[in-house]
Amino acid sequence: MPMDPLPDLASLSLADIARLAADAKLPPVASWNPTHCGDSEMRIARDGTWYHQGTPIGRETMVRLFSTILRREPDGGYVLVTPVEKLDIAVEDAPFVAVEMKAEGEGRDASLAFRLNTGDLVTAGPAHPLRFAEDADGPRPYLMVRGGMEALIARPIYYELAERAIDGGETPPGIWSDGDFFALEPAA
Known part of the structure; x- marks a missing residue:
């Protein structure tokens, strides 16, 4: 059973990404x-x-x-x-890794879509929250994918998230996606 080639994330709008994710x-x-x-x-x-x-x-x-x-x-x-x-x-950690991100909008109007190492497309928001954990290696961001399974967000993508959080000026620093706010600090 051949699988479709992965679309180029940069060429897709977030509406396209949402449609592809819903069609999966x-x-x-x-x-x-x-x-x-x-x-x-x-x-x-x-x-x-x-x-x-x-x-x-x-x-x-x-x-x-x-x-x-x-x-x-x-x-x-x-x-x-x-x-x-x-x-x-x-x-060993999470079954998926978020390897690419596309962002549209700013502040409360922002939406963040992620491509996983498996080709899945996931938009952060109420159904797919972001969480941040801390361990000996430093901060570890995760994205809920499905059925209790998460994706570890690759370090370069985490840096993009941190930059958005700093530029956003929220206290505590965090990011918005699909109407939800995700603080960049580990949950208590």
Whole structure:
């Protein structure tokens, strides 16, 4: 099953991005409840690289396909699920990485759309909030994607967000997207 090539984010309006995101048809993984079958021998590294038996999966289309059957379980674990099998997959941080951002508007009228390493398009807002965590490596921004799964926002994109927050003049510093305000400080 061939997958469509990824559109150029810079050439799309946020309305185009919203339409593409709404048109994306994902399998109904939330309704599939097969018996657990074992371990997929796959993991998603902190940088978003997918591995099988310790070897990076080099085919982008395979990663995109696997990402469509990824699900977060109530216990916080991750599985690859089909109607007939469910396999564990190790996730070091977040299963997705936001690698590109497009912003339109300023202040309360701003909208921020992100492209994930899997090609998914997500607009930050009420259904897809941003959150900021702090760890030994410094601030770590995340974007809710779907079904309890988040995307780690790549460091260069975080710098763009921080610049927008500083330019916005809000106290505390933060950014607006789709009518929601997201403070750039870790939640208490």
